[in-house]
Amino acid sequence: MEAESKDKIVSIEKPELIAPPDWKPVIMGILCNWCSYAGSDLTGTSRTQYPPNIRIIRVPCSSRVDPWFIIKALQTTADGVLISGCHPGDCHYISGNYYARRRFLVTKELLKMVGFHGHRVQFSWVSAAEGAKFAQVVKKVTDDVVKLGPLHLYKKENFNR
Amino acid sequence: MARVGVFVCFCGANIADFVDVPTVVEEAKKIRDVKFAIDYKYMCSDPGQQMIRDAIVQHRLTSIVVAACSPRMHEKTFRKALSDAGMNPYLLECANIREHSSWVHQKDKKGATDKAGDLVRMAVAKSIANEQLHEISVPVTKRALVIGGGIAGIQAALDIADARIPVTLVERSPSIGGRMSQLDETFPTLDCSQCILTPKMVDVASHPYIELIPYSEVIELDGYVGNYKAKIRKKASYVNFKTCTGCGACSQKCPVKVPNEYNMGIDKRKAIYTPFPQAVPNKPVIDAEHCTYLLKGKCGICAKVCEKGSIDYKMVDEVIEREIGAVVVATGYDxxxxxxxxxxxxxxxxxxxxxxxxxxxxxxxxxxxxxxxxxxxxxxxxxxxxxxxxxxxxxxxxxxxxxxxxxxxxxxxxxxxxxxxxxxxxxxxxxxxxxxxxxxxxxxxxxxxxxxxxxxxxxxxxxxxxxxxxxxxxxxxxxxxxxxxxxxxxxxxxxxxPDKGNPALARLLGISYDKYGYLSEAHPKLRPVETAKAGIFLAGCTQAPKDIPETVAQASACAAKVCGLFAGDTIKKDPMVSTVSKEFCSGCQNCVKVCPYQAIVTEDIPLGHGAKEMRTVAKINEGVCQGCGSCVAICRSMAINLAGFTDPQIINEIVAI
The missing domain is CATH 3.50.50.60 (FAD/NAD(P)-binding domain)
Incomplete structure (x- = not known):
């Protein structure tokens, strides 16, 4: 989230792609087991509703997320990626989320340099108690990605594939 | 060739009302490696588990996907079903179609069904890359460390020691007793606090299985569950406890007056003092910050009046090391x-x-x-x-x-x-x-x-x-x-x-704390005395505000947990740990730097088969590793993998839809 304010690299992707009417975005959510995954479970137990576009992958810690995963997701089916971990200071593994944060900022800058819009990859802190916040985060990411349009059209236009 | 079995649960109406379960089963059957797919009303019930066990045998399945509730809920249940059928329990994958689909998309049945189908596809893809894993057993050192000598620490120490397990009780101040010793009478019965507490304090001091180290602090904790190594700094008391009789002559004659912490600063104590008359141990200590002799080299009255010659101004802090298997944190409140x-x-x-x-x-x-x-x-x-x-x-x-x-x-x-x-x-x-x-x-x-x-x-x-x-x-x-x-x-x-020292202590122990400084329990309801770090337990107000009955109950619960942990000679540990492929390791040691548990060390291996030259590679202590995966993501040679969450498993999930 912090990355938005420090926007040094302007991405070339413009939200002008016209999506086919039956298009539904796919968001790949990679959540840490102890906070965000538990938080997303709480969203379920408290029956808070959110758009059904996110596909959730469980990892032990946000520091397990290799930039490769993000790139692979965008390369294949995902229109957007959400990484979520514990709040700073709350990491189950003491300091993992700090590594994740640093690694993610660099990855995001890299993706923007390639031309992706910054909203395609987002990072959030969701604790095990923040079920409602998880729903909000998913809504926001989904809305952002819907505005940007299908990633495969963008790839087709700009990379000819 | 993988043979995957998919079991989709209705969860009564919880899933079936919002996800079209038969469609999910039909979708699952279309996946290449799926050889068997079925739905059932309650997969976690005994007949449901029996279906899984039967199918494993009948269809010679090589991995299992259960599409039901969150793995945080029933992963263990289904793993057990697998091992009952003679299959390695870690060949199970859970697709969370309840918390992540039916419960959160109740107004969009099609969307929820599509999503459930995708989640099943992802789980199937991951399960194909699953490997057989085996629980790790590690030896246990049967000694507990209790930090804090208030009522919580006292109760925990006594209960553990009564089970004939040695306990080291570390207290920061010169006497145990804590906040409870400051109270007059206690609600709701108006018992005199001292009358019910001091006998317990005496029990602690005289218990053959309790080693009481007052006026000391834990400064380091290394290792992992069952095998911790603690360093305790025993502050210099400047009084030889072995010869001191606790007569009190020194305190009477000491000319320095300092606000009395025990009385909340209402009156004064001396620079050489026992916190209160019923203190355990009932021996004075010199407060080095206020003692004239220690500050300026003049005075020395206490040494003159002490008949036993117990005053030793040259005493220095001492570091004591103890090997322990479990820790109870009971640092109390402010x-x-x-x-x-x-x-x-x-x-x-x-x-x-x-x-x-x-x-x-x-x-x-x-x-x-x-x-x-x-x-x-x-x-x-x-x-x-x-x-x-x-x-x-x-x-x-x-x-x-x-x-x-x-x-x-x-x-x-x-x-x-x-x-x-x-x-x-x-x-x-x-x-x-x-x-x-x-x-x-x-x-x-x-x-x-x-x-x-x-x-x-x-x-x-x-x-x-x-x-x-x-x-x-x-x-x-x-x-x-x-x-x-x-x-x-x-x-x-x-x-x-909570005690002001909690955040520092939490960092030292490697456990987490909330924004107020209260130490965090592993689960607010079902694991209220454990922390997220195995073998470290919480008692009393260090976790949340509590009255005395609750504190005592939690301390006893800690004791039960410690005794349970020490019941066998070894303890079982989750096999989700990192492993290094030495042939790929370039020895950059980035993993050593990021590991929060110091679980990674280096070792020298021959450069090639039979070669004399050596090269350095990483080596992971699987007893210490907690399986966070930081090292996996940092490894530039892709030489490290985390069992249960390997690169192939996660990439399979990502590309499955």
Whole structure:
């Protein structure tokens, strides 16, 4: 989230792609087991509703997320990626989320340099108690990605594939 | 060739009402490696598990996907079903179609069904890359470390020691006893706190299985569950405890006077002191910050009067090492400093005190001999105003939680005030009366009826001085009007906050804490005494505000957990740990730097087969590794993988849809 304010690299992707009417975005959510995954479970137990576009992958810690995963997701089916971990200071593994944060900022800058819009990859802190916040985060990411349009059209236009 | 079995659960109506389960099964059957797919009403029930067991045998399945609730809920249940059927339990994958689909997309059945199908596809893809894993067993050192010698630490230590397990009890101050030793009488029965606590303190000191190390702090903890190594710094007491008889001559003659912590600074103690007469161990220590001899090299009176020659000014801090298997953290609480309440004039008016100060004054062994007095002029107060929720439940002051014990101890204070000063009257400003507990509600009623304490529901807006009185202006919410009470003394029930050292201690132990500094339990309901780090347990107010019965119950629960952990000679550990492929490791040692547990060390191996030259590679201690995966993501040679969450497994999931 912090990355938005420090926007040094302007991405070339413009939200002008016209999506086919039956298009539904796919968001790949990679959540840490102890906070965000538990938080997303709480969203379920408290029956808070959110758009059904996110596909959730469980990892032990946000520091397990290799930039490769993000790139692979965008390369294949995902229109957007959400990484979520514990709040700073709350990491189950003491300091993992700090590594994740640093690694993610660099990855995001890299993706923007390639031309992706910054909203395609987002990072959030969701604790095990923040079920409602998880729903909000998913809504926001989904809305952002819907505005940007299908990633495969963008790839087709700009990379000819 | 993988043979995957998919089992989709209805979860009664929980899933079936919002996800079209038969469609999910049909979709699953279309996946290449799926050889068997079926649905059932309750997969976690015995017949459901039997279906899984039967299918494993009948269809020679190589991995299993259960599409049901969250893996955090029933992963263990289904793993057990797999091992009952003779299959490695880690060949199971859970697709979370309840918490992540049916419950959160209740208005979009198609969307929820599509998503459930995708989640199943992802789980199937991951399960194909699953490997057989085996639980790791590690040896246990059967000794417990208890940090903090308040009632929580005392109870935990005694219970563990009674099971004939050696305990090392570390206490920061010169005596055990903690906050409870400062209390006068305890609610709801008005037992004298000292009378019920001091026998336990003596038991600790004399117990053959308890090693009491007072005036010391834990400075380092290495290792992992069952195999911790603790370093304890024993502060120099400058008194040889072996020869000291505790006669007290030194304290009597010491000329230096220092505010007495035990009495909340109401009176003075000496620079060589025993915190209170019933202290355990009942031996004095020299406060190095205030002792004239230690500061300036002059005085030495205590050494002169000590007949046994026990004073040793040259004593230095000592570091003691202990090998232990489990830790109980019981560091207790503190009272919040109410200075931010400027409207009350906290800090400006001497006659505003906090409840622990009041507690010390009404205590029979307190600085005023059991009679409350006004700090300003020493007069006995006739009208005392008690204000509850000072800090607690006040978002504006940064504390949202309820401190839990204030309602009860304020009722107790009203009764004690009535006992000590018969013609006095207590006015109590409160927000709510929370008296849930055995005999608690009756106790609050007793305070109201027996002592005539006036309970005013409302907040205090201002306190100001008028002559030698304090005017307390507040509202009486029940009458709906402003009231003003002319008070001799104001007692604030300030918020209960954790010990200030908690964040530092948490970092040292490698456990987490919340924004207030309370140490976090592993699960708020089902694992309230464990921390997220195996083998470290929490007792008492270090986890959340608690009264004495709850603290004692939690301490005993910790003891039960420790005894359970030590029941066998080895303990089982999850096999989700990192492993290094030495052939790929380039020896950059980035993983060593990122590992939060110091689980990675380096080793030298021959450069090639039979070569004499050596090269350095990483080596992971699987006993220490907690399986976070930091090292996997940092490894540039892709030489490390985390069992259960390998790169192929996650990439399979990503590309599955």
């Amino acid at each position: 009272l919040w400093d109410a200075t931010p309440y400027e409207e009350y004039g906290v800090g400006r008016y001497k006659d505003i005190i906090n409840s622990l100060e009041f507690e010390r004054m009404v205590s029979a062994n307190g600085p005023t001999g059991g009679v409350p007095v006004r700090p300003s002029d020493g007069k006995v107060p006739k009208t005392v105003v008690f204000i509850k929720c000072v800090g607690s439940r006040d978002k504006a002051k940064g504390i949202e939680f309820c401190s839990k014990i204030c309602c009860m101890y304020t009722a107790k204070h009203a009764i004690l005030l009535h006992h000590k000063v018969h013609d006095s009257r207590a006015y109590i400003f409160y927000m709510d009366i929370r008296a849930a507990g055995k005999g608690y509600e009756e106790f609050v009623n007793r305070a109201q009826v027996e002592t005539g304490a006036v309970y005013l529901r409302g907040r205090v807006s201002k306190i100001y001085q008028k002559g030698d009185k304090l005017m307390v202006r507040g509202e009486d919410g029940q009458l709906g009007q402003e009231v003003e009470v002319e008070a001799d003394l104001v007692v604030l029930a300030t918020a209960v906050i």
